[in-house]
Amino acid sequence: MPVERAFLVGAPRKGSDDAVHVDEHLDELERLADTAGAQVIGKTIQRIDAPTPNFYLGQGKVESLKDELAAAGATLMLFDESLTPVQGVKLEKNLGVRVMDRTEVILDIFATRARSHEAKLQVELAQLEYLLPRLTRMWTHLSRIRGGIGLRGPGETQLETDRRVIRRKISMLKKRLKDVAEHRANLRQGRRQVPTAALVGYTNAGKSSLLKALSGADVFIEDRLFATLDTLAREVDVAEGYRFRVTDTVGFIRKLPHHLVASFRATIEEAQEADLILHVIDASEANWEEHAEVVEREVGSMQHKRVIYVFNKADLLPDPDAFLALVRERYPHAILTSATTHDAPRTTHGVEDLRRALRTSAQALRPIAEIRVPVSDGKLLATLHRDAEILHQEQTNGVVTLRARIEARLLGRLRQEGVEVVLG
Ligand SMILES: Nc1nc2c(ncn2[C@@H]2O[C@H](COP(=O)(O)OP(=O)(O)OP(=O)(O)O)[C@@H](O)[C@H]2O)c(=O)[nH]1
Ligand SMILES: [Mg+2]
Numbered sequence: 001m002p003v004e005r006a007f008l009v010g011a012p013r014k015g016s017d018d019a020v021h022v023d024e025h026l027d028e029l030e031r032l033a034d035t036a037g038a039q040v041i042g043k044t045i046q047r048i049d050a051p052t053p054n055f056y057l058g059q060g061k062v063e064s065l066k067d068e069l070a071a072a073g074a075t076l077m078l079f080d081e082s083l084t085p086v087q088g089v090k091l092e093k094n095l096g097v098r099v100m101d102r103t104e105v106i107l108d109i110f111a112t113r114a115r116s117h118e119a120k121l122q123v124e125l126a127q128l129e130y131l132l133p134r135l136t137r138m139w140t141h142l143s144r145i146r147g148g149i150g151l152r153g154p155g156e157t158q159l160e161t162d163r164r165v166i167r168r169k170i171s172m173l174k175k176r177l178k179d180v181a182e183h184r185a186n187l188r189q190g191r192r193q194v195p196t197a198a199l200v201g202y203t204n205a206g207k208s209s210l211l212k213a214l215s216g217a218d219v220f221i222e223d224r225l226f227a228t229l230d231t232l233a234r235e236v237d238v239a240e241g242y243r244f245r246v247t248d249t250v251g252f253i254r255k256l257p258h259h260l261v262a263s264f265r266a267t268i269e270e271a272q273e274a275d276l277i278l279h280v281i282d283a284s285e286a287n288w289e290e291h292a293e294v295v296e297r298e299v300g301s302m303q304h305k306r307v308i309y310v311f312n313k314a315d316l317l318p319d320p321d322a323f324l325a326l327v328r329e330r331y332p333h334a335i336l337t338s339a340t341t342h343d344a345p346r347t348t349h350g351v352e353d354l355r356r357a358l359r360t361s362a363q364a365l366r367p368i369a370e371i372r373v374p375v376s377d378g379k380l381l382a383t384l385h386r387d388a389e390i391l392h393q394e395q396t397n398g399v400v401t402l403r404a405r406i407e408a409r410l411l412g413r414l415r416q417e418g419v420e421v422v423l424g
Contacts, residue, residue, distance in 0.1 A: 006033050007074040007097075008043035009065065011057055011081055019047050022080075024287055025254070028225075029080050029102060035224045036109050042072045055094065056087045066095050078105060080255070085134040102255050103130065109226055116230045118180045118266075125173040128166050181269070193389045193405070194235065195365040196245045197358065198270040200299055201280035202291035203227075203251030206312040209339035210280060211236075211248045213351045214358075219248065226251065231266050238355050242362040247274065254294045264298065271299050275365050277307045278354075283323060283336065284316035308357055314338040314350070333357070369411055371402045372420040380419070 010026045012018035018025065022045050030040050046061050055062050056079070069077060076098050083091070083101040091099045100108070107130060110123040199207040203225045212219040215234040220227060233247040249267035271277050279295060281288050288311075309331040314320045315338040324336045335353045368391065373380050375398050384390065384402060387410055392403040415421050 004038040004076045004098075005041045005072070005074050006038040006076045006078050007041060007069050007072055008033065008078050009057075009080065010043070010045045011048050011051070011079070012045075013051075014047045014049060021287065021290065022047075025080055028253070029078060029105070031225050032102070032105050032109065033078055035226065036105055036112070038076060038078075041074060042068070044068065051081070051087075053084075054087065054090050056081065056083060056091070062091070062094050069095055069097055076100065078102075082255070088134060106226070106253070106256055110229060113226065114229050118177070119229045121173055121177050121180070122266075125170060125177065128170050128173070132163065132166055132170075181266075184266075193366075193387065193407075194243050194245045195276065195362050195407075196233075196247065196274045197276040197278050197361075198247045198249060198267075198274035199278045199280055200249050200267060200271050200295060201251055202282065202285075202295055203253050205251065205280040205282040205285075205291070206337075206339045207251065207280045208248050210278075210310065210312060210337065210351065210354070211246055213337075213339045214246060214355065225253065231270050236355075236358070238359040238362055240359060242359050242366070244276075244358050244362055246278070246358075252295050252298050254290070268299055271305075275306065276358075276361050277305050278310050279307055280310045280312055282313050283311035283327075284313040306361065308354075308361075309334040310354060311336050312339055315341045365408055366405045367408060367411065367423055368403065368405050369424070370422040371404060371406075371414065373400045373402065374398060375400055380414075 008026055008029050010022045010029070012022045012025075026043050026045065030043070033040050044065070046057060048057065052058060057065070065077075074097055077091070077095055077100070079091075079099060079101045081101065082103060083099070088099055088101070107123065107127050110119070111127060114120045114123045199211060201207050204223070204227070208219045208221045208228050211217070211232075211234055212221060214236045217234045219232065219234070228248055228250055231247050231249045233245055236244045236246045238244050247270050249270050250264060252264065252267070277299070279292070281292050285291060309327070311323070311327060311334055314323075314336045317323050320336055324334065327334045335357055337351050337354055339351060366389075371384065373384070375381075375395060381400060384404060384406070388402075388404040388406040390402055390404045394401050411421060
């Protein structure tokens with residue numbers, strides 16, 4: 001297949017934050033285009049007062065853009081803002097090339113790179129939901145959509161039929177995904193013995209690299225956006241007999257309706273369920289504050305969670321100590337890591353700091369306690385065997401003494417119920 005020749009267009013509103021960062025946003029779109037397999041042959045920016053309902057851009061700009069695209073030999077126009085179905089159709093008609101907005105590019109990446117069963121279902125669902133209101137425009141390239149909906153000749157009746165087919169397919173996919181999510185929740189249920197941490201962050205921050213550095217496991221890492229499309233958990237030894245179950249998640253990105261793709265919901269779900277959130281931030285990224293805001297906005301209810309801010313890629317900073325001092329004014333417990341050079345002798349900050357912080361959390365979240373239970377209390381004994389990690393057990397005079405690593409919350413509950421508990 002010939003490589004698409006893509007022309008990028010950014011159209012921020014005058015005076016907006018987006019207008020200030022438009023160059024970085026377009027650079028990011030370029031990386032997205034590259035990941036999707038297109039060749040970027042040019043880009044342009046138009047600061048606008050307000051989007052027009054027909055073309056997003058003003059009519060004059062559409063005309064000059066048409067010439068620019070033709071001169072450059074573009075086969076595709078990538079638009080950095082979200083387009084309505086109407087704007088998409090009209091731009092395509094007037095420009096004579098295929099038009100995709102940022103969301104569509106990202107969906108395309110997800111579609112070609114999804115590996116797991118769940119990720120594939122999610123992408124298919126997102127594509128169909130995105131596609132439904134845009135059916136006429138998508139006509140020509142619908143056949144590309146995996147799963148082959150099998151659309152052929154145009155025509156209103158056919159369109160209606162296809163809409164029905166798509167709606168049916170959407171509800172079927174939703175049902176199947178719900179089953180998968182329930183299955184995942186069940187799996188999590190049975191794993192309360194080990195504390196859990198979720199690695200969340202902007203795409204390409206180094207989440208997977210950190211999981212690899214911590215666990216030694218073979219984790220897929222790539223210098224591309226959205227290398228990770230599935231959550232993945234590994235058990236990490238944080239020393240002194242403590243372990244953590246750390247989950248790698250799908251990264252976030254700006255200007256994406258994250259609700260569209262269930263993979264992001266899985267990230268949010270993991271973050272909400274975890275005992276601890278590790279918010280990974282690329283410290284070498286000039287724009288890291290904006291990135292961190294995108295993540296916090298999406299993950300939302302992180303306020304009442306333990307969060308450790310992990311500033312990664314320390315090796316790329318000119319002065320790591322000064323950087324850490326600066327960010328600690330805002331995030332007092334921030335950690336600076338270098339996931340890829342964690343064993344290099346020149347780094348004073350690193351993955352071991354993170355491991356130590358995890359250990360401290362593990363000790364607080366899963367303290368070791370001695371619990372005395374009458375042999376006759378079979379129900380409590382069963383609960384402890386299910387939800388705690390029993391390290392030692394002995395029985396004298398009708399009393400079972402258990403030494404166990406136990407969830408702090410459960411321990412509190414036992415105390416309230418009058419169970420005899422000694423810490424340490
Ligand atoms: N120099 C340097 N590069 C790093 C570091 N950590 C990760 N990288 C590189 O950054 C790129 C992205 O790393 P990943 O671990 O895939 O990032 P991620 O956050 O999992 O990204 P997504 O899965 O796409 O969201 C890779 O090329 C890594 O080798 C680091 O500490 N220093
Ligand atoms: Mg990753």
